[in-house]
Amino acid sequence: MKPLARLSRQLPDSSALQELADELEKKYTVQDALPQTTSLNFYDSFDWRLYAKGFLCFEQNDRLSLADLIGRELVPALSISGEAPGFSQHLPDSALKQQLAPVLEMRTLLLQSSFSQTTRQLRILNKDEKTVATVVLSELRVENGEIDQPICSVQLHEVRGYEKWFQRLERELEEFGTPLPCTREQDLKTALAAKGRTPQDYSSKFSVALKPDMAPLVAAKTIYRDLLGTMRENEQGILDDLDSEFLHDFRVAIRRTRSGLDMIKKVLEPKISARFKEEFRFLGKITGPVRDLDVYLLMEEDYKSKLPDHLQKGLHYFFEDLAEQRKKEQEKLVQGLQSSQYKTIIKDWGKYLRQKKKTEVAKKTPAIGKLANKIICKRFERVLRDGRAITADSPDESLHRLRIQGKKLRYCLEFFNSLYPAKEMKRLIKQLKELQNNLGLFNDLSVQQDMLNSYLAGLKPGSGKAKKMGAAIGGLLTNLYHEQQQVRAEFEATFHSFSSQENISLYEKLFSSAQKPSQ
Amino acid sequence: MAIIAVYNIKGGVGKTATSVNLSYMSAATGNNTLLCDLDPQGSSSYYFRVKSKKKFSADHFLEGGNSLERSIRGTDYEHLDILPADFSYRNLDIALNHMKKSRKRLERVLDPLTAEYRHVFLDCPPNITLLSENIFYAADMILIPFIPTTLSMLSFTKLLEFFKESGIDRRKLFVVFSMVEQKKTIHQDTMQHFKGRKRILNTFIPYVTDIEKMGIYRQPVPAYRPDSKAGQTYAELWREIEENLLSHLD
Numbered sequence: 001m002k003p004l005a006r007l008s009r010q011l012p013d014s015s016a017l018q019e020l021a022d023e024l025e026k027k028y029t030v031q032d033a034l035p036q037t038t039s040l041n042f043y044d045s046f047d048w049r050l051y052a053k054g055f056l057c058f059e060q061n062d063r064l065s066l067a068d069l070i071g072r073e074l075v076p077a078l079s080i081s082g083e084a085p086g087f088s089q090h091l092p093d094s095a096l097k098q099q100l101a102p103v104l105e106m107r108t109l110l111l112q113s114s115f116s117q118t119t120r121q122l123r124i125l126n127k128d129e130k131t132v133a134t135v136v137l138s139e140l141r142v143e144n145g146e147i148d149q150p151i152c153s154v155q156l157h158e159v160r161g162y163e164k165w166f167q168r169l170e171r172e173l174e175e176f177g178t179p180l181p182c183t184r185e186q187d188l189k190t191a192l193a194a195k196g197r198t199p200q201d202y203s204s205k206f207s208v209a210l211k212p213d214m215a216p217l218v219a220a221k222t223i224y225r226d227l228l229g230t231m232r233e234n235e236q237g238i239l240d241d242l243d244s245e246f247l248h249d250f251r252v253a254i255r256r257t258r259s260g261l262d263m264i265k266k267v268l269e270p271k272i273s274a275r276f277k278e279e280f281r282f283l284g285k286i287t288g289p290v291r292d293l294d295v296y297l298l299m300e301e302d303y304k305s306k307l308p309d310h311l312q313k314g315l316h317y318f319f320e321d322l323a324e325q326r327k328k329e330q331e332k333l334v335q336g337l338q339s340s341q342y343k344t345i346i347k348d349w350g351k352y353l354r355q356k357k358k359t360e361v362a363k364k365t366p367a368i369g370k371l372a373n374k375i376i377c378k379r380f381e382r383v384l385r386d387g388r389a390i391t392a393d394s395p396d397e398s399l400h401r402l403r404i405q406g407k408k409l410r411y412c413l414e415f416f417n418s419l420y421p422a423k424e425m426k427r428l429i430k431q432l433k434e435l436q437n438n439l440g441l442f443n444d445l446s447v448q449q450d451m452l453n454s455y456l457a458g459l460k461p462g463s464g465k466a467k468k469m470g471a472a473i474g475g476l477l478t479n480l481y482h483e484q485q486q487v488r489a490e491f492e493a494t495f496h497s498f499s500s501q502e503n504i505s506l507y508e509k510l511f512s513s514a515q516k517p518s519q
Numbered sequence: 520m521a522i523i524a525v526y527n528i529k530g531g532v533g534k535t536a537t538s539v540n541l542s543y544m545s546a547a548t549g550n551n552t553l554l555c556d557l558d559p560q561g562s563s564s565y566y567f568r569v570k571s572k573k574k575f576s577a578d579h580f581l582e583g584g585n586s587l588e589r590s591i592r593g594t595d596y597e598h599l600d601i602l603p604a605d606f607s608y609r610n611l612d613i614a615l616n617h618m619k620k621s622r623k624r625l626e627r628v629l630d631p632l633t634a635e636y637r638h639v640f641l642d643c644p645p646n647i648t649l650l651s652e653n654i655f656y657a658a659d660m661i662l663i664p665f666i667p668t669t670l671s672m673l674s675f676t677k678l679l680e681f682f683k684e685s686g687i688d689r690r691k692l693f694v695v696f697s698m699v700e701q702k703k704t705i706h707q708d709t710m711q712h713f714k715g716r717k718r719i720l721n722t723f724i725p726y727v728t729d730i731e732k733m734g735i736y737r738q739p740v741p742a743y744r745p746d747s748k749a750g751q752t753y754a755e756l757w758r759e760i761e762e763n764l765l766s767h768l769d
Contacts, residue, residue: 001588001635063549079549129737130568131595160600161569161592429720 005158005166008182009113009173010151017120017137020176024122024135027172031123031131040115041189043085045107046237046246048200053103056184059085059416060117066096068140071184075099076173085109087243106298108243113191114143118150124165132165133158140187142194148331151190153182204249206256209418212369216267219368223260223415225353227253228346239334247333251291254283259411263375267365272352279345286336293326295444296451306479307472314472317465318455333400372416373511379409380507387435387495396446399491403439410436419511428510431503438487445484452477520633521764523640524658528674530645533664533697534732535562536740538642541662543739544757546599550637553591554601557611557654558644561604566737567594571603577611581618583628596742599621600636608644616647617673625653634749655687660764664697667709693763696723720763722756726748728746 011017024030043057043064046048048058055074056067061076064085075095085091086108088101122135134157140152156173157165185199192198208226210219230253237246258280261273269275300319307315336342365371383405390398409431415424453475459466497503525538535558542554556563567591578696579586580602591600615621632639643654657663663678665671682689693708699706706713713719724730729740729749736743741750 001591004593076549076551128568128570131593159593161590 003072003265004160005163006072006155006171007170008153008155010153010180010182013152014139014150017139019152020154020173021120021122021137023176024172028123029127029129031125033121033123035118035120037116037118040117040140041084041111042113042115042191043109044112045104046110046242047107047202047204047249048101049103049105049107051199055103056188057085057100057109058184064091064096066099067184069183069185071187076343082144083321106244110242113188113195115140115187115191116143117141124163124169128390132160132162133169135169142191151187153183171240203228204245204252206230206414207417208415210368210416212367212372212419214368216264216368216371220260220264220267223264224257224349225239227257227260228350228353232321232346235337239337239457241330244298247287247291247294251284253409254287256281256411257413258284259408263379263412264371264415265409267371276345276349279349283342283345286342287333290326290333292451293322293329296322296448297326299448301477307475311468311472311475312484314465314468314470315476317469318472321469345395368416369419371414372419375412376409376416376511377507379405379412380511383409383435384499384504387499390491390495392492396442396488399439399442399488400446403436403443406432406436406439420443424506424510428503428506431498435494435498438491442484442487442491445480445487449477449480449484452480520636521638521659523628523638523660523662523760523764524643524654525640525662525664526643526651526654527645527663527665528647528651528678529671532645532666532671533724534645535566535642536662536733537662537697537724538640539563539566539733540730540739540741541757541760542599542640543596543741544636544753545638545640545761546596547741548757548761550598551635552638552640553632554599554634554640554642556602556604556642557608557650558604558642559606559608560604560644563642564603566733566739567601567603568737569590569594570602571599575603575605576607577605577614578607580605580608580611581614581624581628581750584631587628588631596739599709603644603717611650612648614653615653617656619654621649622652623656625650628656629657647678651686652685655682655685655691658691660693660760661691662760663692663694665694666698667696667713669705669709672709690718693718693720693760695720698726699723700726720756720759722735722752722759724752724756754756 006344011020013039021030025032038061041059050066054069054469056069056071058065058067059080062080064079064080065073066075077100078092078094078096080091081308087106088097088104088109091097091100094451107483118141120137122137123131124133124135126132133356136155136157138153138155140153141150154173156166158170158215188199192201208222210222214222231250234246234250234253237243238250258277261268261277261280297319303315303319304312383402386398386405390402410429413425413432417429456470456477457474459470523541524542525534527534538554538556539753542552546552554563554567561571572590575586575590579590587602591602593599594601614624614690615624618624620627629639641654641658643651663675663676679689682692696710696719699710701707710723727747727749729744729747733740739753740747741753744750745754
């Protein structure tokens, strides 16, 4: 069936709303309802996954809606009883849940912005006093915002079967002078702007703008500052334990920093470099246990699907135990992040990155453009060399080492992305990603098997519970082993396409100021 | 989608009031709902202040598709649309008679609406004809408003027999006592007789002036008097029906 027409237009202020109402009442039979004030809450994940897909999720009157950026509802709204929505898997089964789940994945919905909305509904009636169109006058006020000026708009809704009335009123609004469309996206932007924010003000993707003639120290500091910023932004979410990805992003920033300290050599003062290599190693260590457990807990549904019904009970015990362990580790992590040691590291690192000392720049090092070429070439060569050495008989270890090399190459491509043409860099990163996915999966499957094996060894024999867990873990191990064999078999083709002449030529072309990669 | 037919072989049993108020309740609880007024008298349409298009007729209705969809009207209530009746519906039977697969025609007409509506209510004309047979086939639930008297019982028995003969699933049938005057012994006795039986709904609709007044207000009772006894009754009745629908459809 044809969707109902709806239009939304901006009005300058509250008095324009009243003028419009008066105007309509002169010409039409209007039933005017009392204004109603409700709160309108926008939700998205911390990293704006819904917005990035063109979705807006909001709650009003205990109903959760999913709309496009204009504000048209995409699926029927869902009744939620007063509580804030969290993870998609906890929502009642519905079309809305089906839309949200694959986009949000493991991320929780967070309140991004709140309005108080006052609406006044004017029903336009025909001579039978039947409603033939609805006009809604709306005033939005940003809750706790600094600006008190409301966003005023008018919405016209078609009633099915009364298209002509809609058209007539549309002309009426045009004559009144409401030229600018009003969308939900704009509402959201205004609300965020009132707090100095914008949509997508957090992204887990790394991006800094460098210039080829920048001094290496300035460039390196820019990179590290951005990474430190990411860590700071995720801190609170880790402390509040909102979802697993705060810690994940936090750890990626740590790893990138460590990688940077290793790869961008002789740029920072040796003492500084040595100290923070050690400090960031420490940060990696204290954040590790919770992340490891998170990885398994996120696998729960996947593992469940791998085992038959009679092994599910044992699996359930296993995950119960993991959840218990995680609770303890999370407590330790929170202590770690609140410790003076952590605070000192972050404070000192931040202070150092903000310092602008001329003396360091004076040293005769090539500009970052040249240095980046050299670093990338070196990493690329290393991946090529190690990858080519791998045969079907090579030990698993060799793939794990290649994975680390791949990661380093990826990080430096991302660090220096802004120095090169975007289109080509995108292609290189995509190509590398395919190799990384294969190696990453292979590694994940190894780590999982190791973990399950050591868990199995630690089970106290004798109890029925332990038996059930043992059976479930045994079943999983078989599954994971076969899966890993398959991933390994796919490695050769994946690497072959990564090391194609075409790809090598592209690397040469982009980073050619350094020596040629070996053939 | 579930198709709920409100039907009785007899007239004046509160069919239209039941259709109007229940379809309103269905919509008010968040379900996209369509009320098809199949009674040529068009009382449901009257309650919602809707008239059919000049070009719409029984033939258009049976043709289905676009010409039917274009005749659907929004009511004054969110999630509730109505397909208004047309006086030509008095000829629906004759038109059906001339068609192939005449017993299952309605099912085909209603099928495309599945995507749009969660519940479709059919306010049916009183009689047993080819149209009623069509309704019985198409419906997932046949709700029979029933004044608890001896004569009503007689017609209900007849209907059950008809179902049996035609091989239609009798589990679709549900009885709701309607226009119940609790002071009348005959009403009390009849209800007592049926109490606790399968497919007799627990909630009954009392004979009250608020329902009679629908004609004046031209609004569903739960819309203009949600806290009245009648308003509450329809809300309760809808809850009971939804439960039955869910268990029946699963």
